[in-house]
Amino acid sequence: MxxxxxxxxxxxxxxxxxxxxxxxxxxxxxxxxxxxxxxxxxxxxxxxxxxxxxxxxxxxxxxxxxxxxxxxxxxxxxxxIGFVPEDQGIFSGLTVEENMKVAMQKENTETLKRMDWILELFPDLKKFWKKPGGLLSGGQKQMLAIARAYINENxxxxxxxxxxxxxxxxxxxxxxxxxxxxxxxxxxxxxxxxxxxxxxxxxxxxxxxxxxxxxxxxxxxxxxxxxxxxxxxxx
CATH class of the missing domain: 3.40.50.300 (P-loop containing nucleotide triphosphate hydrolases)
Structure with a gap:
């Protein structure tokens, strides 16, 4: 189909x-x-x-x-099915790293490969890895929201x-x-x-x-x- x-x-x-x-x-x-x-x-x-x-x-x-x-x-x-809402839906009080880990359904070799690919695609996320999501710019928050939806096998x-x-x-x-x-x-x-x-x-x-x-x-x-x-x- x-x-x-x-x-x-x-x-x-x-x-x-x-x-x-x-x-x-x-x-x-x-x-x-x-x-x-x-x-x-x-x-x-x-x-x-x-x-x-x-x-x-x-x-x-x-x-x-x-x-x-x-x-x-x-x-x-x-x-x-992964969902990136209009308001982005990230956790402002959690770091970028914590936002990504909360979104993960599984932590395995394939997920870690996707994580590496995401951080190459969005270097700002790597730069602010330990910073709270609420401190990111609007564009960086959007990148994080997309990354959270992509990290799983959706x-x-x-x-x-x-x-x-x-x-x-x-x-x-x-x-x-x-x-x-x-x-x-x-x-x-x-x-x-x-x-x-x-x-x-x-x-x-x-x-x-x-x-x-x-x-x-x-x-x-x-x-x-x-x-x-x-x-x-x-x-």
């Missing part, structure tokens, strides 16, 4: 609010699938529904052929708005890291920065008012000025 993840007619409520009203998508192995749409369209809720934080009230989430939408978030994580990474609030030079570093990670991981990316999304994404889904309204290859979207203007506000 080339599809690693499938969402079928997902509906999600948060309290009295009907946020997702029919989101369907397929994520193919070895690709970066980008979720696009205006603020408030339901992109973050889609990631949180996959992880079980805001469980679907209707529809199904299928990972590696198994329905997971009724499972607890920790069970979903243990099945091989087949799928969900990454929410990694460029948000970052300086252009840091965005380039984050783009470089995700580009290298896509060689070994399947990625679902929520990203408002269209330059970044169109550079590293293979396929796209546009979510508008809680519904999937368009999907295809990223190359197709780059060439479709009408869709970019209508759904993304890109002139």
């Amino acid at each position: 080339s599809e690693l993840l499938q969402l079928k007619d997902i509906e999600t409520h948060i309290g009295q609010y009907h946020i997702l009203q029919g989101v369907s998508l397929e994520v193919k192995r070895g690709e970066v699938t980008v979720l696009l749409g205006r603020n408030g369209a339901g992109k973050t809720t889609t990631l949180r529904t996959i992880m079980g934080f805001t469980p679907a009230s209707k529809g199904s989430v299928i990972f590696k052929g198994e329905s997971i939408h009724t499972l607890a978030p920790y069970t979903i994580a243990n099945k091989g 087949e799928l990474l969900l990454i929410d708005e990694p460029s948000k609030g970052l300086a252009p030079i840091v965005v380039e570093k984050v783009m470089e890291s995700i580009t290298q990670m896509k060689e070994q991981r399947t990625i679902v990316l929520v990203e408002q920065n269209f330059m970044m999304a169109s550079t590293i994404g293979d396929r796209y889904y546009i979510i508008d008012d809680g519904q999937t309204v368009s999907h295809g290859t990223m190359q197709e979207l780059k060439e479709n000025e009408e869709k970019k203007r209508k759904y993304l506000g890109i002139a």
